[in-house]
Amino acid sequence: MGTHAKAAKLASAFLVNLKGNEMKKVVAVLLISLLTACASQTKKSDAEVEDKSVGTKPATEAPRATTEAAPTLNPLTDPNNILSRRSVYFEFDSFVVKDEYKSLVGAHAGYLRSNPNARVLLQGNTDERGSREYNLALGQKRADAVRYAMTLSGAKESQIESVSLGEEKPRASGHDEASWAENRRVDIRYQGE
Secondary structure, eight states, X not given: OOHHHHHHHHHHHHHHTOOHHHHHHHHHHHHHHHHHHHHOOOOOOOSOOOOOOSSOOOOOOOOOOOOOOOOOOOTTTOTTSGGGXXXXXXXXXXXXXXXXXXXXHHHHHHHHHHOTTOXXXXXXXXXXXXXXXXXXXXXXXXXXXXXXXXXXXXXXXXGEEEEEEETXXXXXXXXXXXXXXXXXXXXXXXXXX
C-alpha cells in the first residue's frame, strides 16, 4: 500500500471517531494544509553569486558526447543473430526437419515475411552413400521439407526456390560418419549473396 493510501486510511479512521464541529475543524485544517502544500513554490534567489576563489581559472565546458546511431548490422550476417546460421542438418536417409532446427527455419521464415522482396534458395545436399539419382531425389525432398516448414511459418512460396545438389557439393571430404553428417544438410542462400 502506498504512502498516500496509508495516510488516507488513517485519516478516515480518525475522522470516523470525531463528532460534529470537531470533524469540521479537522477537515478544514487538512484541506488548508493540502492546498498550501500544493500551492507552495520555492523562490529562486535573485542575488548573484560572487566568485571568491583564489587563483582558479573558470572551468571550460566539457566536451559533449555525440550520440551517433550505431550502424545497424545486417541480421543475415550478424554472428550473434540466428539468421547467420544457414544450414539445417538431417539424419541418415531422412528428410524430416529435426526439432532443433525448427526455430532456425522459423526465424528465416520470419525474415522473409517481414522482407517481402527477399528471395531464398534452399540447396538440398546428401552424403556420398547411395546412387546419384537416389541422392538427387533425397536432396530435393530435404530442400522441399525446409521450404514447406518456412511456408507454414508465414513465408510466401514465391520467395523460396528449392533445388537438389545431391552429393555434388560436400562440405566435408572425409569418408566417415562425422563427414557424412556434415554433408546431410540444406543450405539457405539469400539472393544477392
